[in-house]
Amino acid sequence: MNNDTKVKGRGAQQNVHNRFLENVYETRDDFLEYCRINQEEVDNNNSRYLPVFPKTIVNKVTSPDVGMMYSMNPYQGCEHGCIYCYARNTHEYWGYSAGLDFERRILVKKNAPELLEKKIRRKKWKAYPIVMSGNTDCYQPAEQQFKITRACLKVFLKYKHPVGMITKNALILRDLDVLCELQKDNLIGVNVSITSLSEETRRILEPRTTTIKKRLQTVKTLSENGIPVNVMIAPIIPSINSHEILNLAKAAKDHGARSIAFTVVHLNGAIGQIFSDWIQKTMPDRADKVLNQIKECHGGTLNDSRFGKRKAGEGRIAEQLHSMMELARMKYFKDGKMPALNTDLHREHKDGQMRLF
Numbered sequence: 107m108n109n110d111t112k113v114k115g116r117g118a119q120q121n122v123h124n125r126f127l128e129n130v131y132e133t134r135d136d137f138l139e140y141c142r143i144n145q146e147e148v149d150n151n152n153s154r155y156l157p158v159f160p161k162t163i164v165n166k167v168t169s170p171d172v173g174m175m176y177s178m179n180p181y182q183g184c185e186h187g188c189i190y191c192y193a194r195n196t197h198e199y200w201g202y203s204a205g206l207d208f209e210r211r212i213l214v215k216k217n218a219p220e221l222l223e224k225k226i227r228r229k230k231w232k233a234y235p236i237v238m239s240g241n242t243d244c245y246q247p248a249e250q251q252f253k254i255t256r257a258c259l260k261v262f263l264k265y266k267h268p269v270g271m272i273t274k275n276a277l278i279l280r281d282l283d284v285l286c287e288l289q290k291d292n293l294i295g296v297n298v299s300i301t302s303l304s305e306e307t308r309r310i311l312e313p314r315t316t317t318i319k320k321r322l323q324t325v326k327t328l329s330e331n332g333i334p335v336n337v338m339i340a341p342i343i344p345s346i347n348s349h350e351i352l353n354l355a356k357a358a359k360d361h362g363a364r365s366i367a368f369t370v371v372h373l374n375g376a377i378g379q380i381f382s383d384w385i386q387k388t389m390p391d392r393a394d395k396v397l398n399q400i401k402e403c404h405g406g407t408l409n410d411s412r413f414g415k416r417k418a419g420e421g422r423i424a425e426q427l428h429s430m431m432e433l434a435r436m437k438y439f440k441d442g443k444m445p446a447l448n449t450d451l452h453r454e455h456k457d458g459q460m461r462l463f
Contacts, residue, residue: 177240
């Protein structure tokens with residue numbers, strides 16, 4: 107791809123049309139020529155943090171194949187820019203594009219800690235693990251400035267409530283003190299996403315994420331402090347990172363992970379168009395091969411929304427991926443599994459006081 111035309115530091119290379127909007131935004135050639143002649147920037151490519159104040163923060167997860175019942179997301183949109191991210195589609199509900207807008211228009215839920223506290227103090231609420239980052243990464247770059255995730259962790263600690271986390275950013279180690287306090291009562295489990303051991307692959311798939319070296323060190327540091335870690339080898343993309351499964355599993359084990367999990371890439375909604383545009387520009391020599399193999403995993407289409415199939419895939423290639431993952435588990439994680447989190451303490455601490463009876 108010509109570096110002069112590449113949107114540097116981003117995954118998506120375009121803003122696709124928002125299906126909920128009537129009007130279509132186009133960058134016309136005559137406008138581009140005007141900007142060139144007058145030496146004006148068409149787009150400065152900067153991120154913008156936009157404060158929002160939702161009425162609720164804890165979401166009930168109705169999908170049966172994501173492995174969680176409740177989730178919360180301090181941020182909407184994600185600067186990490188992972189080209190395959192399933193959360194891109196949700197940005198359309200806020201009036202933005204699932205493409206570049208998802209990476210550059212970050213909605214900041216500043217009242218998340220207060221909403222969380224209100225939720226878990228309700229009389230009818232029964233403790234069940236709430237997963238931070240069920241949609242977008244709670245340790246994306248915005249967290250350095252706003253510290254909303256850290257504030258939420260302190261709420262979980264105050265009320266002895268179990269919390270799960272999903273991230274691909276070493277920034278989580280900033281909060282090691284709070285995580286260790288949660289772990290004393292078995293209230294924390296962490297999922298670290300590692301998609302490749304190749305820095306070249308990481309940079310093009312996940313342009314603003316922590317390096318692989320730092321991510322593996324994060325797994326090691328968390329594990330050495332007794333915090334259970336599951337490594338997410340997800341998503342597996344045929345002919346991009348599918349050959350790395352065994353090596354990724356070994357690296358996870360060597361750095362102290364207790365278990366591994368995976369998903370097969372699926373490109374629902376606008377993500378299919380975004381990914382197809384990206385791979386044609388970034389990997390033109392194997393674009394057709396990769397797209398055709400993804401389609402083979404989903405009944406001939408990039409867009410597969412069927413529960414039970416969308417993350418697992420089907421067909422010959424998907425079966426090969428599942429077999430390789432099973433071999434990896436047998437070789438490195440034969441008895442490995444994440445512990446169940448403690449849901450028994452919250453009731454006694456819901457009011458900030460111990461109950462006598």
